Amino acid sequence: MPKAIPSLFLVLSTLCLCPFAFALPAQHEAWHQENDAYRTMYDRYDIELQRLNDAFDEGEYDKVDKENNTVIEKSVKDAEAAGKNAALACAQAYAERILVMEQLVSCRNLEIVAGETNPLEGFYRLSGRPGHDGYLTISRTGNGGYWLEIAVWETDKPQSFGWSQFQAAKIGDNFSTTAVFQPQTAEESGARDIQPHLAIKDGVAEVTTPEAFKKGGYVYFDRGEKSLLKNIRLDGNYRYVPCGKAGR
Numbered sequence: 001m002p003k004a005i006p007s008l009f010l011v012l013s014t015l016c017l018c019p020f021a022f023a024l025p026a027q028h029e030a031w032h033q034e035n036d037a038y039r040t041m042y043d044r045y046d047i048e049l050q051r052l053n054d055a056f057d058e059g060e061y062d063k064v065d066k067e068n069n070t071v072i073e074k075s076v077k078d079a080e081a082a083g084k085n086a087a088l089a090c091a092q093a094y095a096e097r098i099l100v101m102e103q104l105v106s107c108r109n110l111e112i113v114a115g116e117t118n119p120l121e122g123f124y125r126l127s128g129r130p131g132h133d134g135y136l137t138i139s140r141t142g143n144g145g146y147w148l149e150i151a152v153w154e155t156d157k158p159q160s161f162g163w164s165q166f167q168a169a170k171i172g173d174n175f176s177t178t179a180v181f182q183p184q185t186a187e188e189s190g191a192r193d194i195q196p197h198l199a200i201k202d203g204v205a206e207v208t209t210p211e212a213f214k215k216g217g218y219v220y221f222d223r224g225e226k227s228l229l230k231n232i233r234l235d236g237n238y239r240y241v242p243c244g245k246a247g248r
Helices: 011-018 026-034 034-054 058-081 085-111
Strands: 121-125 130-139 146-154 155-168 174-176 179-182 187-189 198-199 206-210 236-240
Touching: 011 198, 026 034, 034 155, 058 085, 085 121, 085 130, 085 155, 121 206, 130 206, 146 179, 198 236
Parallel strands: none
Antiparallel strands: 121 130, 121 236, 130 146, 146 155, 155 179, 174 198, 179 187, 198 206, 206 236
C-alpha cells in the first residue's frame, strides 16, 4: 500500500542518510567517481527512487523503474553513437526521470490525502528560463499545513542541481512560507526575512526569494554534504502540470 510522505524536514535528512542505492555497472561506477554532473544527478535520482518506492506498491514501482532504465540506457547508447559525452547524457536522462517520478509521487499524495485537497496543491514545472529546468511541489503535511519543495538546475550543467524545502501554514493566491530548512544545521528557520513569496494565478506560480535567502545557504545539493556558497536561483515561474500530463 502507498505510504504517506514523511513530515517536512525529516524527508531531506532521512533520504540523504539512507539512499535507495542499487549496484552500478562498472562504467557508471567510474562516472560516479569522476564526473560531477553524473554523480550529482545519480544521487538525486537515487533519492527519487526511494520516494517512488514509498508512494507506490511493488508492481507500480517496477513498471516505472523499467521505463527509467529504458530511457537511461537509450540516452547513453545514442550519445556514444554520436560521439557525445555519454556521462552527461546519462545525467540529463536522470534529470528527466526525476521530473517524471516527482510528478507521479505528487499525484499519488493528492490521491491519498484525507479530506478535500486545495486546488493549488500539486506539481509545477519551471517555465520561461532557457537553459534551466526544475519543479515546485506543494503538498499537505500531517498537521494541517503545507510543505513545498523547489529544485532548479542548468540542463547542460546538471551538477548545478539545487533544491530547498519550506513549510507554509496556509496557501493561496499570494502567500509566504513560514519555515525554511537549513541543510547546514539540519534545522528549520522561521525568520521572516528569509521566507520566499509565492503568487499563483492561472496555473502559474511565481516564486520570489528575498536577498537574505539567496545569501543564506538555504539551497541544498550533493545529498546534504555541502551547501552552495552561491545558490542557484530558485526564483521564477512554475507552471502547474495536471496529473496524467507531462511537459511544461
